[in-house]
Amino acid sequence: MSDLFGNLVHGFEVALSLQNLGLCFVGALLGTLVGALPGVGPIATIALLLPITFKLDPTGALIMLAGIYYGAQYGGSITAILMNLPGEISSVVTTLDGHAMARDGRAGEALTIAAVGSFVAGTLTTIMIAVAAPPLAKVAQAFHPADYFSLLFFGLVLATILAHGPMLKGIAMVLLGVFFSLVGSDVDIGAMRYTLGFPDLADGIGFVPLVMGLFGIAEIASNLEKNTGLSASLSGRISKLSVPWASWKRAIPAIFRGTGIGAVLGLLPGSGNILGAFASYLLEKRISKNPKEFGKGAIEGVAAPESANNAGAQAAFIPMLTLGIPPNAVLAMMVGALTIHGITPGPQVITTNPDLFWGLVASMWLGNLMLLVINLPLIGMWVKLLDLPYKFLFPAIVLFCCVGAYAVTNSAFDVYLTAFFGVFGYLLLKLGFEPAPLVLGFVLGSPMEENFRRALLLSRGDAMTFITHPISLTLLVATIALLIVTLMPKIARFRDDAVGDS
Amino acid sequence: MSETPDAKLPLAGRRDFIAGVFLIAIAAAIVYAAFDLRIGTPARMGPGFLPLALGILLGVAGFAVAFAARTSSEPLPSFRNLRPLAALLFGFLAFAFLIDFAGLALAAFAAVFSASFATPGRRWLEAAVFSAALAAFAALLFVTVLGMPLQVWP
Numbered sequence: 170m171s172d173l174f175g176n177l178v179h180g181f182e183v184a185l186s187l188q189n190l191g192l193c194f195v196g197a198l199l200g201t202l203v204g205a206l207p208g209v210g211p212i213a214t215i216a217l218l219l220p221i222t223f224k225l226d227p228t229g230a231l232i233m234l235a236g237i238y239y240g241a242q243y244g245g246s247i248t249a250i251l252m253n254l255p256g257e258i259s260s261v262v263t264t265l266d267g268h269a270m271a272r273d274g275r276a277g278e279a280l281t282i283a284a285v286g287s288f289v290a291g292t293l294t295t296i297m298i299a300v301a302a303p304p305l306a307k308v309a310q311a312f313h314p315a316d317y318f319s320l321l322f323f324g325l326v327l328a329t330i331l332a333h334g335p336m337l338k339g340i341a342m343v344l345l346g347v348f349f350s351l352v353g354s355d356v357d358i359g360a361m362r363y364t365l366g367f368p369d370l371a372d373g374i375g376f377v378p379l380v381m382g383l384f385g386i387a388e389i390a391s392n393l394e395k396n397t398g399l400s401a402s403l404s405g406r407i408s409k410l411s412v413p414w415a416s417w418k419r420a421i422p423a424i425f426r427g428t429g430i431g432a433v434l435g436l437l438p439g440s441g442n443i444l445g446a447f448a449s450y451l452l453e454k455r456i457s458k459n460p461k462e463f464g465k466g467a468i469e470g471v472a473a474p475e476s477a478n479n480a481g482a483q484a485a486f487i488p489m490l491t492l493g494i495p496p497n498a499v500l501a502m503m504v505g506a507l508t509i510h511g512i513t514p515g516p517q518v519i520t521t522n523p524d525l526f527w528g529l530v531a532s533m534w535l536g537n538l539m540l541l542v543i544n545l546p547l548i549g550m551w552v553k554l555l556d557l558p559y560k561f562l563f564p565a566i567v568l569f570c571c572v573g574a575y576a577v578t579n580s581a582f583d584v585y586l587t588a589f590f591g592v593f594g595y596l597l598l599k600l601g602f603e604p605a606p607l608v609l610g611f612v613l614g615s616p617m618e619e620n621f622r623r624a625l626l627l628s629r630g631d632a633m634t635f636i637t638h639p640i641s642l643t644l645l646v647a648t649i650a651l652l653i654v655t656l657m658p659k660i661a662r663f664r665d666d667a668v669g670d671s
Numbered sequence: 672m673s674e675t676p677d678a679k680l681p682l683a684g685r686r687d688f689i690a691g692v693f694l695i696a697i698a699a700a701i702v703y704a705a706f707d708l709r710i711g712t713p714a715r716m717g718p719g720f721l722p723l724a725l726g727i728l729l730g731v732a733g734f735a736v737a738f739a740a741r742t743s744s745e746p747l748p749s750f751r752n753l754r755p756l757a758a759l760l761f762g763f764l765a766f767a768f769l770i771d772f773a774g775l776a777l778a779a780f781a782a783v784f785s786a787s788f789a790t791p792g793r794r795w796l797e798a799a800v801f802s803a804a805l806a807a808f809a810a811l812l813f814v815t816v817l818g819m820p821l822q823v824w825p
Contacts, residue, residue, distance in 0.1 A: 224818060337739060341694050341732040348701060348725045355718035362718055363704060386759050393755035393789050560790045561801065567759060567786040568779055568809055571766040576819055584767035588760050595756055599748050600690035618721055630715055 177299055180527030184535055189232050192225065193532050196233035197539045200240020205247045205551050206562060212605065213384040214241035215502045217566055219377060219509075220573030227510040228525045232532040234506055238499065239291070239536040242482055246283045246475060247551050251276055260478070262446045266463060266470030277548070278412045279471050282420050284545050286476035290428040291537030294483040297432060298490070299530050302519065305491040309516035315624035315634045319644040321617045324494040326648050327437065328609055330655050339606045342597075346610025347617070349374050357622065369582035376505035378574050378583045379611060382590020383597075383604040385570040389563050390591070391598050416468045423453055423469040427476030435481025436488065437496065442481030449477035483533060490526065491516055493616065498605035501612040509577065682740060686747045691737025698733055701726030758789035774824045775814065779806035 183189060199221075203214045218237050222230035249260040250267035263283070270279040312320070329339045352363045353373030364370035412420070430452065431445035453469040454460050463470050485496045493515030495501040504514050512522065519526045574587040594604055628634035635641050682688050701722055708719030762785035769778035783805045787798040813819045 335739075337732060337735050338690065341729060341736060344725055344729045344732060345697070348722065348729070351722055351725070358718065360708060360718040362708060362722060363701075386756075386763065390756040390759055390789075394752050560787070563789065564762075564783045564786040564801070565805055567762050568766075568783050568805055571763060571770075571778070571782050572775075572809060572813055572819075572821075575766075575770055576813075576821070579820070581767040581771050584763055584770070588763040588767070591760060591763065592756070596693070599686075599750065600693055601686050601745070602690065621721075622716060625716070 173299055176303075176523070176527050177531065179523065180299075180529075180531030183228065183524050183528030184232060184531035189229055189528065189532065190535070192229050192233040193236040193535050194539055194543070196236025197240040197536055197543070198236075200237035200242075201244040201247070201540075201551060202240070204241030204244025206244075211238065211241040211245060211499050212380070212502060212608075213388055214244070215499065215506075216377075216380040216384045217569050217573070219502070219506055220569065220576050222506065223509070223576055227507065227512050227522075228528050230510050231503075231507065231525060231529050234503060235529060235532055236536045236539070238482070238503070239287075239479075239533075239540055242479060243284065243287060243540050244551070246287075247280065247548070250279050250283065250471070260446075262450045262474040263471060263478075265450070266465070266467050269464065269466035270468070270471065273466050275466065278416060278468070280548055281412050281545065282416070282468060282472050283475040284541050286420070286424040286427065286472045287479040288537050288541045289424050290431060290476040290480035291483055292534060293428050294432050294435075294480045295530060295534040295537075297484065298487055298533070302487055302491050302526075302530075305487065306516040306519045309492050310520075312516075312640065313624065313638050314620040314627060315638045316640040316644070318617060318620040318624055319635060319641040319648070320492060321494060321613050321620065323644045323648045323651075324488070324492075324496070325609065325613055325617075326651060328496060329606060330651065335601075336655070338602050342602055342604065342606040343610035346607035346612075347614035349379065349607075350611045350614025351618065367582070369580060369586075373615075374611075375574075375577055375583050375586065376509065376611070377577050378586040379590050380502065380505070380608060381570045381574055382587045382592075383594035383607065385566065386587065386591025387594030387598055387604070389566060390595055393563065420468045420472040423449075423472040424476045426452060427473035428480045430473075431477030431480030432484045434477075435484030435496075442478050442485065442497070445477040445481040446474040449473040479537075486529075486533070489514055490518060490529075495609065495612060498608045501608045504612050680744050680746055684746055685740045685743065686745045687743050688737050688740035689747055691733045691735070691740060694733030694736060695730055696733075698726045698730035701729065754791070755789040759786055762786040770821075772825065774822045775810055776806050776823050777825070779809045 184193070196218075199218055200214060203217055204211060215234065215237055219234075222233050225233065245260050246263055246267070249263045250271050253264050253268040267279045267283070270276065325343060329343050330336065350373070352370055354360065354371050355362055361371065427445075427449040430449040431442065434445040434448060435442050437444065450463075450470060450473060453467075453473045454463045457463065457467070457469060459467075482499070485500050488494045488496050489500045489504065493504070493513065495504045495514075507514050512518065512525070570587060571584055574583045575581065577583060597604055597607075624634050625632065635645060705719045705723040705726055708722070709717030710719045710723055711717030762782040765781035765785055766778045769781055780802045783802040784798055787801060810823050814821050814823055
C-alpha cells in the first residue's frame with residue numbers, strides 16, 4: 170500500500186511540474202473547444218489535435234492528450250445537453266434527460282451535475298488504475314509471444330462483438346484495418362508489401378493520415394452534406410449553474426452507481442463505455458420511485474450515464490497501459506500517438522517509464538479536476554462558441570489536418586494519403602460501415618503479426634505452440650466459445666438490442 | 672436511420688449488396704497482389720501469407736454482407752451532393768502540392784480557400800479574407816509558437 174502511495178506521489182510530482190500542468194490545462198481547454206463542435210466526436214477531436222503534441226516529450230504529450238481526451242468527452246456532453254446533438258453514441262443517453270432539462274431552463278443544473286459526476290467517477294477510477302495496473306502488468310510481462318498473440322486476438326474479437334453496428338460489417342472493417350497495417354516492408358526479410366511502387370509507403374501507412382482521412386475529411390464532408398449541426402438551435406440560456414439541494418440528494422447516489430457500472434463495463438473491449446451509459450440509465454429508471462420522469466428531465470438520467478461514461482472512458486486505460494491493448498478506437502488513437510513518440514504501450518511501460526505511467530495517472534485526476542474548476546465557469550463561453558457558424562470552423566479544421574498530416578514526417582505524401590483515406594472513408598460511410606473497428610484492427614495488426622511470427626519462430630514452425638502454452642490455450646478457447654455463443658441466434662438478437670443500430 | 676422499407680428494390684440497388692461487392696473487389700485485389708509475394712507455408716510463412724489469408728477472409732465477409740442484403744432493403748444513399756467532399760479534397764491536394772516549394776502561407780491559404788467552398792453561397796472576397804487570416808494564424812501558431820520546421824514563404 171505504501172508503494173502505491175509513493176508511486177502516486179511520484180506521479181503528482183511529474184504531473185504538477187509547471188510545464189505538464191500547463192499542457193494538461195491547454196489540452197483540456199482545446200479538447201472541450203473542439204469536442205463541443207457539433208458532429209465532432211472524441212475520436213475526431215483527438216485526431217485533429219494530435220499534431221500539436223508532436224514537439225513535446227512523450228510524457229508531456231500523453232498528459233496533454235489525456236487532457237484533450239477528457240475535454241473532448243465533456244465538450245460532447247455540452248453539445249448533447251444544449252443542442253440535443255450527441256457527438257458519440259454514449260452521449261445519446263445523456264441527450265434524453267439532459268436536453269429535456271435544458272428545455273425546462275435547467276441547462277446549468279444538468280451541466281453542473283454532468284461535470285461533478287464525471288469528476289467523482291474520474292477520481293474513483295484513477296484510484297482503481299493505480300491499484301490494479303501494476304499487478305496486471307507484472308502478469309502480462311511473463312507472457313510468451315504465443316500468449317500475447319492469443320490475447321490480442323481475443324481482445325480484437327471481443328471488441329468486434331461488442332462494437333456498435335452490424336457485426337459482419339464490423340468484422341470486415343477489422344480485417345481491412347489489419348490489412349492496412351501490413352502495408353510496407355515485411356518484418357522478417359523487408360520485402361515490400363502493397364506499396365504500389367511508392368517508396369514513401371515502405372515504412373507503412375501512417376497512423377495520422379489514416380485517422381485524419383477517415384474521421385476528419387470523411388466525417389466533415391458527410392456532416393456538411395447532411396447539413397446537420399449547421400443550424401441546430403440552442404435551447405435554453407444558462408441562467409445559473411447552482412443545483413438545488415433536492416436535486417443533489419437524488420443525483421449523488423446515481424453518480425456512485427453510474428461510476429460502479431461504468432468502471433466494470435469500461436474494461437470490456439468494444440463499446441464498454443456505451444454499454445455502461447445505457448446500463449446505468451436503465452438501472453436508474455428501474456429503481457426510481459417515479460420512472461415516468463425519465464426522458465422528461467430526471468436528474469438521475471444525466472448523473473448516472475455521465476458518470477458511467479467517464480468511469481468507462483478511464484477504466485479503458487487499464488488494458489491499454491498494462492497489456493498494450495486499446496479496448497476502443499479512442500484509446501487506439503492514444504496507442505497511435507504514443508507510437509509516434511517512440512513508445513510501444515505494453516506491460517513494460519510501468520517499469521521502463523514510470524514517469525510516464527504515474528505522471529499519466531496523476532494527470533488523469535488533474536484533468537478531471539480542471540474540467541470541474543475551469544470549464545464550469547467557462548460554460549457561457551462554450552455556449553457562445555456553439556453560436557459560431559460551422560462554415561468558419563470547418564476550414565480551420567481542414568487546415569489543422571493538412572499541417573498535422575504533413576508535420577509527422579514532413580512529407581507531402583502523407584497529405585495525399587490523408588486525401589485518399591478521406592475518399593475511402595466517405596465511401597465506407599455511404600455504404601454503412603463504421604470506421605472505428607478499422608482503426609482498432611490497424612493498431613493491433615502489427616503487434617499481432619509480429620507476435621504470431623515470433624511465436625512460430627520460437628517453436629520452429631510448430632503451430633501447436635499456441636495450444637501448448639496454457640494462457641494462450643485458455644484465451645483461444647474463450648475466443649472460440651465467444652464466437653459460437655454470439656453466432657447463436659438468440660444471443661445475436663440480444664446483442665442487436667443492446668448495441669446494434671436499428 | 673432506416674428509411675421506408677421497400678421490398679421491391681432490386682438487390683443491385685441495395686446499400687448492403689453494394690457494400691458486399693465493394694469488399695469482394697478489395698479482397699480480390701489483395702489476393703491477386705499477394706501472389707507477387709512469397710506465400711510460404713504455415714510453418715515457414717513468407718511475406719505474402721497473412722495478406723493472402725486476410726484477403727480470403729475479407730472476401731468471405733464480403734459475400735456474407737452481400738448475402739445479408741436480402742433482408743435489408745435500405746437503398747444506396749445518393750451521391751449527388753459531392754460538393755463538400757470535392758471542396759475539402761481539393762483543399763488537401765492543393766496543400767500537398769504547394770507545401771514543399773511554395774511554403775506554409777500559400778499552401779494554407781489555398782487549403783482554406785478551397786475548403787470554404789464546401790458550403791453553398793460563399794462569396795469570393797469573404798473567403799479570401801478569411802483564408803488569409805487563417806493562413807497568418809497558422810504560420811504564427813505552428814512556426815512561431817510551436818516551432819515546427821516549416822518554411823513560411825517560397
